[in-house]
Amino acid sequence: MNRRLVPGDRLVVATHNPGKLAEIAELLAPHGLVAVSAGSLGLPEPEESAEDFAGNARIKARSAAERAGLPALADDSGFCVAALNGKPGVHSARWAGDGRDFTSAMQRVHEAAGNAPDRRAWFVCALCLAWPDGETATFVGRVDGSFVWPPRGARGFGYDPVFAPIGGAETYGEMEPARKHATSHRARAMAQFAAWLAEAPPSA
Ligand code: ITT
Numbered sequence: 042m043n044r045r046l047v048p049g050d051r052l053v054v055a056t057h058n059p060g061k062l063a064e065i066a067e068l069l070a071p072h073g074l075v076a077v078s079a080g081s082l083g084l085p086e087p088e089e090s091a092e093d094f095a096g097n098a099r100i101k102a103r104s105a106a107e108r109a110g111l112p113a114l115a116d117d118s119g120f121c122v123a124a125l126n127g128k129p130g131v132h133s134a135r136w137a138g139d140g141r142d143f144t145s146a147m148q149r150v151h152e153a154a155g156n157a158p159d160r161r162a163w164f165v166c167a168l169c170l171a172w173p174d175g176e177t178a179t180f181v182g183r184v185d186g187s188f189v190w191p192p193r194g195a196r197g198f199g200y201d202p203v204f205a206p207i208g209g210a211e212t213y214g215e216m217e218p219a220r221k222h223a224t225s226h227r228a229r230a231m232a233q234f235a236a237w238l239a240e241a242p243p244s245a
Pocket of ligand 1: 055056057058061086089101116117118119120133134143164197198199200201213225227
């Protein structure tokens, strides 16, 4: 099977999260790949039963690629707080409940962390590219910073208002999207994906 992706190729972006979809489509644009959303294809959301980000990204990417008959890129990501031993982590979406209420998810993190002096926090993003035959390639990015309370800024999505990356005071909720895209966990995983795109042999 030809595993090379070239400008003009269609790639399913296997996410149902509009915030992620917008960021991934923007990060893919310079590579000329045409992003087709999982929603537009009516793809179901598989159960994310793995214990780590890479495992869940593989489940989502394989499910979408198999059903769509196209290569698919999935993102499994999350917000991790040192004082909570890395939680909410792979359960970041679940902490927001079925209604995906991130105001209450951020409040829940704040209450769980209390006044713990350790304010370190980080985001992780695992991107998995899968082909319809089940073959995969996975790329993981991380960005370190701190847990900020109270939340600040209305940009971005999810936990962005309570995270400030190292080296600045602005939260991802306050920051220009272009600055987030330059350094984020998703951008770092995408940079590895881009390096892989540039290197991938015509057929593997
Ligand atoms: P899909 O599985 O359909 O992609 P999801 O929202 O359920 O969508 P995850 O299971 O990967 O995705 O959950 C990750 C959660 O972590 C997500 O809902 C966000 O709230 C949070 N998250 C991930 N990346 C983020 C970012 O860049 N900024 C803020 N929050 C982020």
